[in-house]
Amino acid sequence: MTPYADLPERCFWKSGVARADPLTVSGLYDAKFRLTETDRIATAGSCFTQYLAAPLRSRGYRVLDVEPPPPWLNEDTLRAHGFGIYSARYGNIYTARQLLQLAREALDGFTPADPVWQRKKRFFDAQRPGVDPTGMDSAEEVMFVRAAHLDRVRELFRRMTVFVFTLGLTEAWMYADATTVFPTAPGTVAGQWNPARYRFHNFRTAEVAHDLRAFRALVQQVNPHFRMILSVSPVGLAATALDAHVLSATTRSKAVLRAAADEVESGDEGVDYFPSYELIATPFSGAMFYKPGLREVTPEGVAAAMRMFFDQHPALVRPDEQEVAENPRDPVCEEQLLEAFGP
Amino acid sequence: MSGMERICVIGNSHLGAAKHGWESIRAQNPGQQLTFFGAPWDMLSDLALEDGDLVALTEKLQHKLRRASGGLDRICTGDYDRFILYGLQFGPRRVLMTYRNFRPQSFEWRDGLEDLNPLRRERGPMQAVSERLFDRIALAGLRSTLAVRIADMIAEVSNAPVQLVAAPGFSERVLDTGDWDGPLGSGDVDRLAMRVRRLLRKACPEGVQLILPRRHLIRHGLFTARSYAAEDRPGGQPDDVHTAPAYAGEMLGAAISAGREANRSAA
Numbered sequence: 001m002t003p004y005a006d007l008p009e010r011c012f013w014k015s016g017v018a019r020a021d022p023l024t025v026s027g028l029y030d031a032k033f034r035l036t037e038t039d040r041i042a043t044a045g046s047c048f049t050q051y052l053a054a055p056l057r058s059r060g061y062r063v064l065d066v067e068p069p070p071p072w073l074n075e076d077t078l079r080a081h082g083f084g085i086y087s088a089r090y091g092n093i094y095t096a097r098q099l100l101q102l103a104r105e106a107l108d109g110f111t112p113a114d115p116v117w118q119r120k121k122r123f124f125d126a127q128r129p130g131v132d133p134t135g136m137d138s139a140e141e142v143m144f145v146r147a148a149h150l151d152r153v154r155e156l157f158r159r160m161t162v163f164v165f166t167l168g169l170t171e172a173w174m175y176a177d178a179t180t181v182f183p184t185a186p187g188t189v190a191g192q193w194n195p196a197r198y199r200f201h202n203f204r205t206a207e208v209a210h211d212l213r214a215f216r217a218l219v220q221q222v223n224p225h226f227r228m229i230l231s232v233s234p235v236g237l238a239a240t241a242l243d244a245h246v247l248s249a250t251t252r253s254k255a256v257l258r259a260a261a262d263e264v265e266s267g268d269e270g271v272d273y274f275p276s277y278e279l280i281a282t283p284f285s286g287a288m289f290y291k292p293g294l295r296e297v298t299p300e301g302v303a304a305a306m307r308m309f310f311d312q313h314p315a316l317v318r319p320d321e322q323e324v325a326e327n328p329r330d331p332v333c334e335e336q337l338l339e340a341f342g343p
Numbered sequence: 344m345s346g347m348e349r350i351c352v353i354g355n356s357h358l359g360a361a362k363h364g365w366e367s368i369r370a371q372n373p374g375q376q377l378t379f380f381g382a383p384w385d386m387l388s389d390l391a392l393e394d395g396d397l398v399a400l401t402e403k404l405q406h407k408l409r410r411a412s413g414g415l416d417r418i419c420t421g422d423y424d425r426f427i428l429y430g431l432q433f434g435p436r437r438v439l440m441t442y443r444n445f446r447p448q449s450f451e452w453r454d455g456l457e458d459l460n461p462l463r464r465e466r467g468p469m470q471a472v473s474e475r476l477f478d479r480i481a482l483a484g485l486r487s488t489l490a491v492r493i494a495d496m497i498a499e500v501s502n503a504p505v506q507l508v509a510a511p512g513f514s515e516r517v518l519d520t521g522d523w524d525g526p527l528g529s530g531d532v533d534r535l536a537m538r539v540r541r542l543l544r545k546a547c548p549e550g551v552q553l554i555l556p557r558r559h560l561i562r563h564g565l566f567t568a569r570s571y572a573a574e575d576r577p578g579g580q581p582d583d584v585h586t587a588p589a590y591a592g593e594m595l596g597a598a599i600s601a602g603r604e605a606n607r608s609a610a
Contacts, residue, residue, distance in 0.1 A: 067470050070441060070480050072487045081476060136473040144448045148471030155468075332582050333383040336359035336573075341379070341411045 022285040023304055031312035032265075032272040033227060035162060040064050042087040042156055045166030046094055047233035048276045050085045051302050052164060052309075060316030063087065064160055066152040082131030087160070088153050091128035094168035095203060096211035096260070097181045102127070103218045106153040113175040114182075116142045117191030124190035125149075126182055135190065157219050160226055166276075167257040168233040170203040171241055171249070185241075200241045202253075208260035216264075216271070230261045231274040234281035236295040254281065276305040347376045348606075350599070351418060353493060354381045354429030357510060358411065360573065360585060361429050364592030372599055380418055382407035387431065387489050395500040396420055397493070420501040427506045427598050428490045429591075433546070434510030435539045435565050437484035442526075442535055445470050447477040451529035456522055478542065485546035494548045504605060506598045508554045509543055511590065514572035514583040515562045527563070536564025552605070554598045560590055 009015035010027030035041065041056060041063045043049040053063045069083035082089040093099050104110035105127075117126040122135025123142045128149075136142050173185045176197055187193035203211075212230070219226060232254060240249030258277060265273040280289045280301045287294055289301025354361055358381035365377055381387075382404055389400040397418035399405035405416045443456045446469055455469040472480070485491070494505050517523065526532050540555065547553040562568050573585035 066468065068444075070445070070484060072437075072484045073480065074483070077479070077483065132473055132476060134475055136475070141448050141473055145471045145473060148446075148469070152468065152470065329384050330584065332576055332585070333356035335576075336356040336585055337381055337383055337407070337411065338359075340359035340362040341381070 017284050020284075022279055022288065023307070025279070025284075025308065026311065028275055028278060029308050029312055032269070035061055035313045037061070037316050039161045040159055041162045041164060042160035043164045044086050044088075044090065044093050044099065045164075045231075045233070046092040046168040047166050047235050047297065048231055048274075048302070048305055049164050049166045050092075051306070053084070053087075055306055055310070059310065059314075061313075064156055066156045066159075067149070080133055082128065088156050089128070089131050089149060090153065091131045092168065092183060093165075094183055095170065095172045095181060096167060096208045096215070097172065097203060098127075098183055099165065100211040100215045100218070101181055102153060103157065103215050106150045106157060107218055107222060113177065113180040114197070115146070117186065117189075119190040122190075126191060129184055129189040129191070154222075157226075158222050160223065162227050162229065163219075164229045164231075164274075166231045166233050167208070167261060168235070169237070170208065170253040170256050171237065172201055172203065173198050173241075174201050175199075202242060203256065205256045205259045205263070208256060209263040212260065212264045216268070225270075227270040227272070229272045229274050230265060232257045232261060232277040234277045234289075234297055234301075238295070274309060276308070279305055279308060348374055348425060348602075349423045350375055350377050350425045350427055350602075351420075351423040352377050352379045352381075352427045352429055352595075353387070353418070353431070354379070355385075355387060355431055355489065356381075356383045357430035357585060357591065360588050360591035361508075361595055362411075363588030364590070364595050367588060367592045368596045368599075371596070374603075375599055378413075378415070378423070379411045380408050380415070381411045381429075385432070385489060387493065390418075390493065390496070392496050392500060393417075397496060420497060420503070423501075423503055425504050425506070425602055426497055426501075427508060427595070427602075428493055428551075429508045429595070430510035431490035431493065431507075432488035432510055433485060433490035433507060433543070435512035435543075436510065437488065438481045438535065438539045438542055439512065439565070441477060441481040441484060442531075444468065445472045445477055445480055447472055447474040449474060450526075450531045450534060452525045452531045454525060456526070478538075481538075481542050482546050485542060491546070491548055494551050498548070498550065504552065504602060505548075505550070506552045506554055506602060507547060508594045508598050509556065511556070511567045511584075511586045512561065512565045513567070514581070515566040515569045516572060516581050517583050518562075518566065532563045532565060539565060552598075552601060554594060554601060556590075556594060557597065560593060 037060060039062065041061055043052050056063045064087045066087060067089045069078050078084050082091050090102060093102065101112065105112065112127060115126055116139040117124045117129060119135060123139050124132065124135050125142050125146050173182050174180060176199055186198050216228060236250040237246055237253060240246045242249050261273050265271045279285060280297055289298055289304060291298055352361060358379055362379055386404050386407060389404045390397050391400050397420065399408055399416065409416045446453065453469060490507055494507065497505055544553060560568055560571050567586050567590060571587050571590035573582040573587055576582050
């Protein structure tokens with residue numbers, strides 16, 4: 001007898017990985033809690049979560065969108081302005097610190113340093129420079145729009161029952177006094193690089209775990225029972241600011257995020273971990289789920305992650321049972337024509 | 344041009360009032376012969392080009408076209424000297440729908456507003472957006488209307504002039520609900536009216552002549568004046584969407600005389 005004798009097949013590499021197929025694998029994700037029809041789900045982060053809302057909705061789950069788009073914008077315009085990607089137009093939230101900072105801004109009166117960036121006489125929200133790609137007319141306009149955005153985020157944090165968040169990066173750019181973290185490097189989307197004004201920071205495991213716990217504690221003050229599902233993005237770093245090979249930097253970053261997620265998840269019944277990273281970015285699937293550059297995930301990879309997710313959170317309705325929200329049709333419109341042109 | 348000017352009028356439910364309006368101004372326009380084609384809601388999105396004509400893709404639409412035109416089930420574009428697109432969603436409502444949930448800094452009123460469509464009375468949250476994004480949303484709304492789509496199709500196959508009679512706004516009666524007291528009192532309605540005119544002109548397809556309502560037909564630059572709004576629905580419920588024939592007659596008359604003017608200048 002050994003302590004491994006009674007363990008299930010998933011615990012052994014030979015049966016769990018070597019003989020398993022990434023497209024049909026079972027037991028890799030064993031949900032700590034199931035989503036239900038009463039859950040109000042919010043999404044944020046990067047990668048996997050941006051694809052989650054539509055399949056969740058089509059399976060009958062309620063996904064919050066506190067900044068919904070107008071019905072007539074086309075898909076490209078919607079995405080370019082951050083509509084419909086996550087539960088609010090906060091753009092990608094790559095680091096746990098950025099998430100905590102957003103919650104502190106929305107719930108705790110925190111004011112980030114250097115809130116407005118410029119590019120060619122246009123003004124951008126430094127905390128989400130990508131969601132208004134042509135920028136705004138003035139710094140005041142940026143602050144006006146951000147204040148209303150934070151109202152919506154506050155509402156989201158109060159209403160959600162489940163928060164799905166993908167951890168993306170550990171490398172980040174901060175304001176020189178370290179009070180504020182930015183989602184992008186100054187000078188890339190907007191802003192201007194100035195080494196005296198900004199500094200690089202590579203978050204460590206303890207910091208990421210601390211920030212996730214602090215986020216959870218802060219939101220629990222207004223929403224005590226919300227739960228979280230964490231995942232780690234399998235998308236590699238486009239570039240590293242470390243004096244290191246980008247592959248080493250990526251491995252380090254993902255290891256830190258994975259370890260921090262485990263730290264937070266293992267001690268909290270209200271936090272689960274979804275292993276999309278393990279499915280896509282390990283020898284299990286080789287590079288089959290990566291596009292030719294080996295950085296971005298293919299639609300097949302996203303689909304495989306979705307399959308694994310929905311194995312544990314089965315559809316609440318069949319697609320053919322979906323209620324189609326049709327525009328109400330005012331009978332008076334037809335009557336107007338009948339009356340004028342009728343027999 | 345010699346003889347009768349043959350004008351093709353295409354519209355959605357507002358075409359009902361236009362038909363009645365035409366009957367009241369017909370005597371003053373003896374040189375024009377109008378043929379109407381229409382269908383309610385967005386049913387005309389099933390109109391497509393086929394061999395240079397506009398044809399219905401569904402039997403339902405074919406039936407509507409036949410009924411409005413008195414027997415024609417396709418719009419033979421070569422049979423007309425001019426096209427008037429009547430309403431077809433291209434009007435202040437798309438901008439009002441934008442304002443209902445999206446507010447740039449230049450507007451004062453900060454609350455969300457109820458949907459003016461009586462069938463959906465839900466109140467949406469107010470989202471602040473940049474001036475540019477507001478215009479972009481409203482313009483996208485106007486450019487996705489049936490009017491623009493049909494104007495584009497006509498331009499592909501015909502050189503005949505096209506006029507676009509803007510769809511009416513909501514009736515002045517919607518102001519009685521009190522929901523618009525804030526935007527009215529803050530001056531937002533005036534700002535919105537100016538914006539609507541600018542955006543309608545900007546969204547109007549190139550080469551298409553836009554016909555906007557004269558001042559006496561509207562209140563606050565946006566809402567159809569009470570005396571020009573449609574009568575109540577059967578059962579006494581107000582119809583805040585459509586207009587009276589008198590309004591449509593004036594709009595149609597304005598389009599016809601503007602077209603006549605253009606013909607004269609061209610000659």
